[in-house]
Every structure is written in structure tokens, then in C-alpha cells.
Amino acid sequence: MTRRVAIIGGGPAGLMAAEQLAVGQQDLRPGAANRLEIDVFDAMPSFGRKFLMAGKGGMNITHSEPRPAFVARYGARAPEIARLLDAFGPEALRDWMHGLGVQSFVGSSGRVFPTEMKAAPLLRAWLHRLRGQGVRFHVRQRWLGWTASGALRLATPDEEVTLAADAVILALGGGSWARLGSDGAWVPLLAGRGVEIAPLKPANCGFDVAWSAHFRERFAGQPVKPVVAALGERSQQGEFNITASGIEGGLIYALSAPLRDALARDGQAALRLDLAPGRSLERLTAELAQPRGRDSLANHLRRRVGIDGVKAGLLRELLPVETLNAPASLAAAIKALAVPVTAPRPLDEAISTAGGVSFAGLDEALMLKNLPGVFCAGEMLDWEAPTGGYLLTACFASGRVAGAGAAKWLGQQSTSL
Numbered sequence: 001m002t003r004r005v006a007i008i009g010g011g012p013a014g015l016m017a018a019e020q021l022a023v024g025q026q027d028l029r030p031g032a033a034n035r036l037e038i039d040v041f042d043a044m045p046s047f048g049r050k051f052l053m054a055g056k057g058g059m060n061i062t063h064s065e066p067r068p069a070f071v072a073r074y075g076a077r078a079p080e081i082a083r084l085l086d087a088f089g090p091e092a093l094r095d096w097m098h099g100l101g102v103q104s105f106v107g108s109s110g111r112v113f114p115t116e117m118k119a120a121p122l123l124r125a126w127l128h129r130l131r132g133q134g135v136r137f138h139v140r141q142r143w144l145g146w147t148a149s150g151a152l153r154l155a156t157p158d159e160e161v162t163l164a165a166d167a168v169i170l171a172l173g174g175g176s177w178a179r180l181g182s183d184g185a186w187v188p189l190l191a192g193r194g195v196e197i198a199p200l201k202p203a204n205c206g207f208d209v210a211w212s213a214h215f216r217e218r219f220a221g222q223p224v225k226p227v228v229a230a231l232g233e234r235s236q237q238g239e240f241n242i243t244a245s246g247i248e249g250g251l252i253y254a255l256s257a258p259l260r261d262a263l264a265r266d267g268q269a270a271l272r273l274d275l276a277p278g279r280s281l282e283r284l285t286a287e288l289a290q291p292r293g294r295d296s297l298a299n300h301l302r303r304r305v306g307i308d309g310v311k312a313g314l315l316r317e318l319l320p321v322e323t324l325n326a327p328a329s330l331a332a333a334i335k336a337l338a339v340p341v342t343a344p345r346p347l348d349e350a351i352s353t354a355g356g357v358s359f360a361g362l363d364e365a366l367m368l369k370n371l372p373g374v375f376c377a378g379e380m381l382d383w384e385a386p387t388g389g390y391l392l393t394a395c396f397a398s399g400r401v402a403g404a405g406a407a408k409w410l411g412q413q414s415t416s417l
Contacts, residue, residue, distance in 0.1 A: 003410050004037040006152055006165035008143045010047035011181075012392060013378025013399035014040055014171030015126060016088075020403025022133035036410070038135045039163075041154060042181065043142035048123045049180040050173065054351075054392070055119025061097065061104070062090040062112045062389035073390045075257065077383035080359045084397040087404070090389070093396055100125040111389055143172070145189040166413070167373045167406045171399060174353030174379040175200040184347075186380065194370050196358040202350035203384040204391075205256050206248030207341040215317045220244040222310045227251070228274040230336075231258050237277060242310060246341065247271075253351065254386050260344045260354075270338040275311045284331035297324060307334065314339070352391055354384035365405025366398060373409060377402035 005021055007014045021038050040047070063070060070090065074081040088096075094104050094112060102122045103115040114122055131137070144153035144160065151162040170190075173182030184200050191197050225239030229251050240249035252259075255271065262269035276284060287304040295303065302308040307315070315324065318337060323329045347353060357376045361369055366381075368374045377398040385391050 002035045002037060003166040004039065004164070005167045005169065005406055005410070006163060007038070007040045007169045007171060008042075008152075009171035009173060009181075009378065010040050010042035010044070010137070010139075011171060011173060011378060011395070012048070012051055013395045013402070014042075014169065015047070015130065016396050016399030017169045017171060017375075017377055017403035017406070018130055018135045019126075019133070020400050021407055022130060022135050024404075024407045036407070039138060039165075040135060041138045041141045041143065043140065044181045045139050047127060047137065047139070048119075050177055050182055051123060051392075052119050053177070053180055055117075058117045059114050059119040059122070060111045060387070060389045060392075061114065061122075062093050062393045064090065064106045064110045064112055070390070073385050073388070074383060074394065075385075077359070081383055081385075081394050081397075083364065084394060084401050088397040088400040090393055093393055096396075097122060100129065109388075143170075143186070143189075145192075167375070167410055169375045169377060169399075169402050169406055170380065171376075171378040171402070172380050174356060175347050176202065176350040176353050178348050182353075182379065184353075190357065190368075195368060196361045198355040198358055198382045200347060200353045200355040201260060202344045202347045203256060203260075203354040204253040204351035204387050205260070205349065206243060206252055206345040207246050207256070207259060208343045208345065209246035209339060209341055211242075211244075211246070212317060215313055216244050219310045219313050223249070224273075224310055224314070226277055227311075228277045229255055230272045230274070231255050231262065231269070234258060245345070247339065248345070250387065256344070257354065257384060257386075259341060263341065263343065268340065270340040273314070273337040273339060275307060275314070275334045275337060276305060279305065281331055281335050284334055285328050288327035288331050305334070351387060352379060352384060354382070356380045356382040358382050363405075365408065366402045367405055367409060373406075373413075375402040375406050 007018050018038050018040050021036055071078050071082045097104055104112050105115055106112055140157050142155045144155055147153055147162055151164045154161050154163060172186045175184030176182055187197055219242045222242050223239050226237060228235055228237045236254050238251035240247055240251040259269050284305055290304060292300045298312055301312050319333055323333055357380055359382060363369060366375050366377055378395045385394060
């Protein structure tokens with residue numbers, strides 16, 4: 001008996017699900033029962049568009065840190081993601097990549113990259129292998145839900161078509177970077193079928209700050225480094241960029257989840273910046289207390305404590321005049337400058353999204369409990385993680401689990417006939 005599996009979404013999760021199903025096929029004899037036809041559909045003109053975009057600055061595919069620390073990166077969803085990583089973790093991902101002829105290396109930060117630092121060679125080799133395994137690909141076909149009889153509805157450039165599938169794997173991404181295919185259009189389609197979905201929220205995103213026109217015009221686009229940013233008890237050293245609307249960059253993304261949640265909970269939030277991480281408060285206070293003579297405040301900050309440019313601009317932007325002119329107060333502000341944020345940037349600008357299909361509505365194989373035969377994988381699940389390879393690793397792992405789950409479920413259905 002031939003069974004058809006339709007995979008909606010051609011990113012890492014969908015393609016990994018297809019590979020898991022295809023590899024299982026290789027264990028069957030020619031002409032054996034329960035053969036699978038595996039079709040991958042994507043609304044875009046080509047596959048893996050967000051994957052390719054993420055790799056433009058250097059494809060950070062996973063991370064080499066010890067497993068406990070790695071799993072902790074998933075926050076409240078760590079228990080659920082840990083089960084997925086049991087099936088396909090960072091080491092397995094690197095081995096899989098090597099099997100495609102793409103070698104990897106560990107950077108100084110512990111991040112793992114392909115040797116060529118690009119996503120395109122990996123994606124090309126992967127698609128080539130999948131085609132050789134019998135996976136069929138279909139582009140410019142947008143999923144519209146189901147017909148009354150349970151067939152899939154697909155919009156092509158010319159018409160709407162229907163497709164009967166024995167199992168469906170949805171790997172539709174979150175709601176960020178809609179131009180690359182992840183537009184969240186699947187939310188009402190599943191919600192209408194009774195699927196529990198946590199609202200999509202921006203993750204790894206920038207934030208709005210009410211800059212003055214002078215500061216915005218002078219400093220937008222400039223990096224702020226090195227600094228330590230803190231929110232509550234969480235802190236991290238790094239750098240970020242000033243934008244016309246606020247702040248963005250790696251350091252901001254690392255703290256975006258607690259910052260976003262604080263805004264939602266309290267209606268206000270502020271990052272605390274240590275603008276001089278190499279100097280103690282006592283040393284700063286002593287240096288700033290030295291007589292200025294005829295020096296301006298700008299020259300005094302530059303000569304005494306190495307604060308100039310955008311850092312000095314931040315102090316002038318955010319501090320009252322009396323603080324700027326009081327050495328002890330100014331030193332304290334340099335070590336803990338409050339930057340009030342007003343809102344996260346829009347969902348479509350975020351690197352990734354939080355929220356999505358609730359794990360409570362999925363079984364351990366990622367099948368929807370109230371839609372038997374329908375599996376979910378990737379960023380459309382309700383989880384989030386910082387950048388650094390954690391996002392991609394969980395997407396790959398969830399695709400592997402969903403693909404294995406679909407194969408097992410189809411086998412059980414055949415046995416029960």
C-alpha cells in the first residue's frame with residue numbers, strides 16, 4: 001500500500017521531516033507494502049529562504065556548549081525541547097552536516113559554523129540528496145487549510161487545488177520575515193480547528209526608545225561597545241546598535257525575551273548599561289572628581305574615563321544636567337545607565353517569534369491530539385531561544401521527531417486495517 005505524506009513548509013524543520021521519512025524508505029524492499037510518497041510544498045519560489053538569509057552573515061548552525069547549558073537556553077520550554085534534542089542534538093546535527101560533505105568548526109565563542117560559513121552549499125547538497133531519495137518538491141503552492149472532506153487546499157499561481165494525504169506535517173515557521181514565507185497565516189487555520197495557540201510575539205528583536213531628534217540624527221547606525229547590559233539579575237557583555245527608532249543587535253536580542261515580558265507585565269521596562277565594564281565605580285568616581293579646569297564635560301569624560309562618542313551622547317540624552325555635573329552621580333550612571341524602552345519592534349522585523357502551537361495539544365511525536373495524522377514542527381511550536389545556533393538546532397530536531405512520528409503513525413494505521 002502506498003501512503004502519501006504532505007509536508008507544508010520547506011525550511012529546516014520541513015526538510016528534516018522529509019529526510020527522516022525518506023531514510024525510513026530505504027529500509028524497505030522494492031515493492032514492499034506501505035511505501036511512502038513524500039511531497040514538500042512551499043509558498044515561496046524556492047526552499048529554505050529564511051535559512052539562507054540567516055546564513056548571509058555566517059551560518060551559525062548550532063553551539064558546542066555542554067548539554068545542560070544548551071538546554072537551559074530554551075527557558076520555560078527546556079523540558080519539551082530537551083526531548084527533541086534527545087532524538088537529534090547538536091552533535092548529531094554536526095555529524096549529519098558532515099555526511100552531506102559540509103565540514104564544520106567551532107568558533108571562539110563556542111558557536112558552530114560550516115567551514116565555508118555559508119548556508120547555500122549545505123542547502124544545495126541537502127536538496128540534491130533528498131531528490132535522490134525520492135522526495136518531491138512543489139513551489140509556489142500556499143496551504144489554505146482543509147476542505148470539508150479533509151483534503152488539503154493549496155493555492156497555485158493559476159488555481160486552487162486539493163490533495164488527499166494520509167499524514168500531514170506542518171512546518172510553517174513563525175510570524176517573522178513574512179517576505180521569506182513565515183507570515184503566521186496558519187494561525188487562524190489551526191485555531192479554527194480547535195488547536196491551542198499561544199499568541200505570536202517577537203523574539204530576538206530590537207526595541208523602540210524615544211530618542212530626541214538630535215540624538216537620533218547624530219548617532220543612528222552607530223555601535224555601542226563594549227558594554228554590559230542587565231535586566232533584573234540577568235546581564236551580558238557585548239555590543240548593540242543605535243537605530244533611528246531605538247536599539248537592536250546581538251546584546252539586545254540576548255535580553256529581548258525578559259525585556260519584552262517586562263513591558264507586557266509592567267507597561268514599562270529599562271535596560272541598565274555599564275558603559276565602562278573595565279572600570280570600578282570607585283575608580284570612575286575618583287577620576288571624575290578630578291578638577292576639570294577649562295575642559296568641557298565631553299573632554300573631561302574622554303580624558304579621564306575614556307567615554308566619548310555615542311557613549312557620551314547616551315549620557316547627555318538620558319541624564320539630567322545636575323547628574324552630569326555631579327561626579328559621584330555621573331560615575332554611578334556610567335555603571336548603570338537606565339535606557340527606557342517603549343515597545344518591541346514589530347513581529348515581522350524580529351529574527352524569530354515566541355508563541356505558537358501549544359505543546360499541551362501535541363503528543364510526544366508532535367502530532368496534534370485533536371487532529372490525528374497532523375504533525376507540527378519548527379518555529380510554529382510555542383518555544384523560543386536566543387541566537388547562537390539554538391533556534392536552528394531545535395528546528396532540525398523537531399523536524400526529525402515529527403518525521404519519525406508520522407512514519408510510526410502510518411505504520412500503526414496500516415496494521416489496524
